[in-house]
Amino acid sequence: MSFVGLRFFGSSSVVRNAESIAISPKYAAKQFIPDNATKSKIKSLRRKELRLRRQIIRDVNNLKKQSLKAKKFEVDPVLGESSNPFIKRIYQEVEEPTHFAYGFERKEVEKLLYGAEKANLNKVGGNSILAESIKALEERKRRALLTIHNIKNTDAKDKKSLAIKHAREEFQRKEGDTASPEVQAAILTVKIHFAMEHVKRSAKDKVSIQHVREMVQQRQNVLKYLKKDDPERYYHAIAKLGLTDDVVTSEFNMDRQYLQDFKVWGEKTLVKLSEKQEKKRNKINELQKRVQQYNQLAKQNYDEIQRRFATEKQSSD
Amino acid sequence: MARQNFIGLVVSQGKMQKTVKVRVQTKTYDKQVHKEVLRRKDYLVHDEGSLCKEGDIVRIEAIPKISARKYFAIAEVKVNKGQQFALYEKLAKEKVTKEQDEKIGQFLEKRKELESTITQIQDLRKLDQLHASFGNNKDVDRDFLLNEIETIKKKYNIKSWPSSEPVLRLEISEESKDLSLIENRHAHIQTILQKLMSEEYTPQREQILSQLSKANSNDLKRHTIKNILRKYVLDPKNKCPVTF
Numbered sequence: 001m002s003f004v005g006l007r008f009f010g011s012s013s014v015v016r017n018a019e020s021i022a023i024s025p026k027y028a029a030k031q032f033i034p035d036n037a038t039k040s041k042i043k044s045l046r047r048k049e050l051r052l053r054r055q056i057i058r059d060v061n062n063l064k065k066q067s068l069k070a071k072k073f074e075v076d077p078v079l080g081e082s083s084n085p086f087i088k089r090i091y092q093e094v095e096e097p098t099h100f101a102y103g104f105e106r107k108e109v110e111k112l113l114y115g116a117e118k119a120n121l122n123k124v125g126g127n128s129i130l131a132e133s134i135k136a137l138e139e140r141k142r143r144a145l146l147t148i149h150n151i152k153n154t155d156a157k158d159k160k161s162l163a164i165k166h167a168r169e170e171f172q173r174k175e176g177d178t179a180s181p182e183v184q185a186a187i188l189t190v191k192i193h194f195a196m197e198h199v200k201r202s203a204k205d206k207v208s209i210q211h212v213r214e215m216v217q218q219r220q221n222v223l224k225y226l227k228k229d230d231p232e233r234y235y236h237a238i239a240k241l242g243l244t245d246d247v248v249t250s251e252f253n254m255d256r257q258y259l260q261d262f263k264v265w266g267e268k269t270l271v272k273l274s275e276k277q278e279k280k281r282n283k284i285n286e287l288q289k290r291v292q293q294y295n296q297l298a299k300q301n302y303d304e305i306q307r308r309f310a311t312e313k314q315s316s317d
Numbered sequence: 318m319a320r321q322n323f324i325g326l327v328v329s330q331g332k333m334q335k336t337v338k339v340r341v342q343t344k345t346y347d348k349q350v351h352k353e354v355l356r357r358k359d360y361l362v363h364d365e366g367s368l369c370k371e372g373d374i375v376r377i378e379a380i381p382k383i384s385a386r387k388y389f390a391i392a393e394v395k396v397n398k399g400q401q402f403a404l405y406e407k408l409a410k411e412k413v414t415k416e417q418d419e420k421i422g423q424f425l426e427k428r429k430e431l432e433s434t435i436t437q438i439q440d441l442r443k444l445d446q447l448h449a450s451f452g453n454n455k456d457v458d459r460d461f462l463l464n465e466i467e468t469i470k471k472k473y474n475i476k477s478w479p480s481s482e483p484v485l486r487l488e489i490s491e492e493s494k495d496l497s498l499i500e501n502r503h504a505h506i507q508t509i510l511q512k513l514m515s516e517e518y519t520p521q522r523e524q525i526l527s528q529l530s531k532a533n534s535n536d537l538k539r540h541t542i543k544n545i546l547r548k549y550v551l552d553p554k555n556k557c558p559v560t561f
Binding site for chain 2: 068085089092093096098105106107108110111112114115118121126128131170231232234235236238239240245
């Protein structure tokens with residue numbers, strides 16, 4: 001039997017790095033023949049070893065096949081990669097006090113208020129008492145406006161439209177671009193994120209779930225077109241949105257299996273397996289356990305073989 | 318005998334070492350329906366350098382059988398679309414991380430801008446107050462007040478206070494300025510275009526055309542040139558080359 005991954009440097013001891021060497025599970029079949037074994041015993045042990053080897057190869061390959069079949073998405077196909085900087089930035093922008101409700105900017109509003117105050121003061125002329133009262137009134141107005149139009153106090157719809165505006169401005173090819181595929185995909189992504197928050201809160205709202213489902217499909221379609229049309233832009237767009245190529249190109253439907261797998265409503269069983277499916281899953285689990293055992297045994301046997309090799313070498317020296 | 322040759326699409330890569338799956342499409346005549354139908358067959362193909370990526374179009378060539386299902390090898394990569402995609406993916410990730418820093422910078426800049434505007438307005442209010450107390454109160458330290466007023470004026474480059482010129486720039490007033498400019502040019506568009514099309518203004522015209530059109534200016538028709546010039550003149554960002 002050959003010693004995979006072993007090296008000898010002159011007379012120095014065996015160089016071994018347990019992590020870097022992948023021990024083949026075939027070592028699990030190794031049968032150690034005792035010194036006092038009879039001929040028939042040796043024969044039967046050898047046959048056992050061969051049989052086990054075949055079994056191990058079959059099991060390992062079956063498990064590999066199953067794991068390839070049950071290929072998972074690289075990222076969440078609806079929300080994309082978690083902690084995606086673009087989405088984070090959008091949420092931050094929505095909370096930012098430089099923005100006012102209904103598409104106003106605080107910078108402009110402050111300037112306008114100052115202008116209005118000046119205009120009112122000009123009307124009064126040099127009368128200092130009246131001027132003081134006007135100043136107080138304008139200050140009160142300013143405070144009221146800052147509270148009412150604060151971005152924190154506005155409704156969800158307004159926040160969403162602000163988020164959409166920012167997404168559009170980040171992805172537009174030129175000023176005024178509202179419908180290029182990447183802009184559409186970005187807007188849909190923002191909408192999906194906002195709608196998923198609602199879905200998480202209210203599991204029984206089937207209509208909004210369907211709405212999100214449609215938007216995810218729409219985004220896939222738009223991005224697929226972009227891939228065909230301009231692959232460079234496509235890869236830039238998906239990298240920015242936190243998606244991957246497989247999420248866009250492979251078939252996906254936001255079904256109950258997805259909602260269960262990605263724990264949208266926490267640990268909740270939404271899809272019940274049939275008896276047949278249950279049996280199949282158990283079988284695969286058993287196979288997995290078996291392969292794990294092979295690996296453990298292989299490691300033990302490998303160490304044992306090495307030990308014997310070393311003592312043999314010492315005695316021969 | 319010549320070796321068997323096919324052209325196909327790489328459909329799977331990276332699952333086996335030095336092996337890719339190539340889909341070959343052929344037309345065969347179907348005797349039952351009496352017409353040509355498309356047939357597809359997937360081959361496992363040897364790829365010595367592991368060069369191919371999913372999506373490449375390749376030419377494959379028959380070789381002596383090297384394993385149970387492998388008897389073809391990659392002869393050449395005809396269209397390296399898959400490799401190009403992999404490159405784009407890599408470049409996109411780098412670009413996005415670079416953009417991220419830039420965007421954060423812009424975000425912070427906006428905050429700073431707001432702060433500076435608020436302080437400017439506060440200073441202007443203070444200026445108003447100082448100016449009023451300078452006029453009304455006789456018993457205050459006049460030198461001190463004058464000094465304060467001067468520093469604020471200097472800070473925002475204000476020549477006189479109260480001033481007739483706009484001190485703060487409003488977005489809406491900028492737009493109205495643009496609008497008046499466009500209206501004025503629109504009213505005189507005929508005379509502007511006539512002058513621009515005359516020989517006197519040839520260098521200006523050539524410059525505008527080289528900016529806005531890809532085609533050679535000699536090949537353009539008269540009405541096309543006029544349209545391009547009109548578009549240029551009606552954009553408020555551009556300076557009108559003609560006096561009217």
